[in-house]
Amino acid sequence: MKKIFMDHASTTKVDKEVIDAMLPFFSEYFGNPLSLHSFGREARKSLDQSRKKVADLLDAKEDEIIFTAGGTESDNIAIKGAAYQNKNIRESRGPHIITSAIEHPAVLETCKHLETQGFKVKYLPVDEYGIVKINDLKDSISENTFLITIMLANNEIGTIEPIEEIGKIAKENNIPFHTDAVQAIGKVPIDVNKLNIDLLSISSHKIYGPKGVGALYIKKGVKIQPIVHGGGHEKGLRSSTHNIPGIIGLGKACELAKKRMEKDTKYIKNLRDKLIKNVLQIEESYLNGHPEKRLINNAHFRFTGIEGESLLMRLDEKGIAAATGSACSSKKLQASHVLTALGLSPIDSHGSLRITLGRENMEDEVSYVSEVIQEIVDQLRSMSPLWTK
Numbered sequence: 001m002k003k004i005f006m007d008h009a010s011t012t013k014v015d016k017e018v019i020d021a022m023l024p025f026f027s028e029y030f031g032n033p034l035s036l037h038s039f040g041r042e043a044r045k046s047l048d049q050s051r052k053k054v055a056d057l058l059d060a061k062e063d064e065i066i067f068t069a070g071g072t073e074s075d076n077i078a079i080k081g082a083a084y085q086n087k088n089i090r091e092s093r094g095p096h097i098i099t100s101a102i103e104h105p106a107v108l109e110t111c112k113h114l115e116t117q118g119f120k121v122k123y124l125p126v127d128e129y130g131i132v133k134i135n136d137l138k139d140s141i142s143e144n145t146f147l148i149t150i151m152l153a154n155n156e157i158g159t160i161e162p163i164e165e166i167g168k169i170a171k172e173n174n175i176p177f178h179t180d181a182v183q184a185i186g187k188v189p190i191d192v193n194k195l196n197i198d199l200l201s202i203s204s205h206k207i208y209g210p211k212g213v214g215a216l217y218i219k220k221g222v223k224i225q226p227i228v229h230g231g232g233h234e235k236g237l238r239s240s241t242h243n244i245p246g247i248i249g250l251g252k253a254c255e256l257a258k259k260r261m262e263k264d265t266k267y268i269k270n271l272r273d274k275l276i277k278n279v280l281q282i283e284e285s286y287l288n289g290h291p292e293k294r295l296i297n298n299a300h301f302r303f304t305g306i307e308g309e310s311l312l313m314r315l316d317e318k319g320i321a322a323a324t325g326s327a328c329s330s331k332k333l334q335a336s337h338v339l340t341a342l343g344l345s346p347i348d349s350h351g352s353l354r355i356t357l358g359r360e361n362m363e364d365e366v367s368y369v370s371e372v373i374q375e376i377v378d379q380l381r382s383m384s385p386l387w388t389k
C-alpha cells in the first residue's frame with residue numbers, strides 16, 4: 001500500500017541535503033566548539049555558519065540567534081526569561097503578560113505555570129477565524145505589561161495573525177514582543193525588524209530539518225534571564241554542549257527554506273487550494289480558520305455528523321496520515337482549545353480533520369485523498385446517529 005504523508009504541521013521528513021550536511025559532524029568533525037584545539041575550532045566555524053543561515057532567514061544578525069533544543073524550549077526561554085527579568089514589578093496588579101487563547105501548549109502551559117508564580121496573564125479571545133482582535137490587545141495593555149506573546153501562525157487551523165500590527169502596538173507601548181513562528185517559518189516571509197519582533201521561536205523539524213533542535217531570535221538590547229544554568233553556552237541563556245549535527249541540520253534547513261520559499265509557496269498553495277475545493281464539495285463540510293489569511297499548506301475541515309478520530313483511523317488504514325481537529329492530549333477526549341476559542345461546539349470540533357501538505361506531496365495524491373475522504377465521510381455518516389439526512 002502506498003503511504004501518503006499529509007501531516008506536515010506535526011513534523012517533516014528530513015531533506016536529503018540536510019542529512020548530507022549533518023553526517024560529517026557525527027564522526028569526522030565531532031569536536032566541542034568551545035574547545036581551543038583544531039577539532040573545536042572546526043566545530044566552532046560550522047556553528048557560526050549555521051547561526052548566519054538562521055539569521056538570514058529572519059533578516060536578523062548572527063549575534064541575535066541562540067540555539068535551543070526546539071520550539072518548546074525557545075518559547076520557555078523567551079517567556080520565562082522575560083518574566084524573571086521583570087519579576088520585581090510589584091505594583092498593585094503585578095507583572096503582566098498578554099497572550100492569545102489559541103497558542104500552542106508550549107506557550108499556554110508556560111503562561112499557566114507563571115500564573116502559579118504570581119504573574120498575571122491575559123488570554124486574548126479570537127474571532128471566528130482565529131484572529132486576535134487588535135482592540136482587545138490595546139485594551140489589555142497596562143503599565144505592568146512586560147511581554148506580549150502571540151503566535152505568528154496557528155498550528156491547528158493555520159490562521160496567520162496580524163503580526164505587523166501587533167508588533168507596532170508593542171513598540172509604541174515599549175513592550176517586548178515574542179512570537180512563536182514554529183509553524184510560519186519557511187512559509188511566511190519574516191523580517192524581524194520590519195515586523196517589530198523582539199523574540200521569535202523556531203523549530204527545525206517543521207522545516208525538513210532534524211528533531212530536537214531550534215533557535216530563539218533575541219533582538220539586540222532585549223534582556224531576558226536564563227532558565228537553565230550551567231557552562232554559559234549561548235550567551236549564558238542556554239547552557240549545555242552544542243548539538244552540532246542538529247544545529248548544522250537546522251542551518252541547512254533554513255538555507256533551503258529561504259532558497260525554496262517562492263517555489264514551495266506556489267506549488268504547495270496550489271495543492272492546498274485544489275484539496276479545499278474538492279473536499280468542500282462534500283455536503284455539510286466546512287473550512288475552519290481564515291479562508292485567505294492561512295498557512296499555504298494548511299487545510300482544516302469539519303464535517304457534520306461524524307467523528308474526527310474515526311475518519312483519521314480509516315484514512316490511516318488507507319495509508320493516509322493526517323490529524324484530527326480535536327487535540328486529544330487528555331484522556332477525556334476534550335475538544336481542541338483552538339476550535340473552542342473559535343466558538344465551535346464540542347460536537348463540531350470533534351468532526352474536524354487537519355491536512356497539512358508538504359514539498360513531496362503530488363497532485364494525484366491530492367485527488368486520491370479527496371476521493372477517499374468523501375468515501376469515508378459517506379460511510380461514517382451512514383452509521384452515525386448524528387447524521388439525520
Ligand SMILES: Cc1ncc(COP(=O)(O)O)c(C=O)c1O
Binds near residue numbers: 069153180183213214
Ligand atoms: C506553534 C508551535 N509551537 C511550538 C511547537 C513545539 O515545537 P517542538 O516540537 O520543536 O518543541 C510546535 C510543535 O508542534 C508548534 O506547532
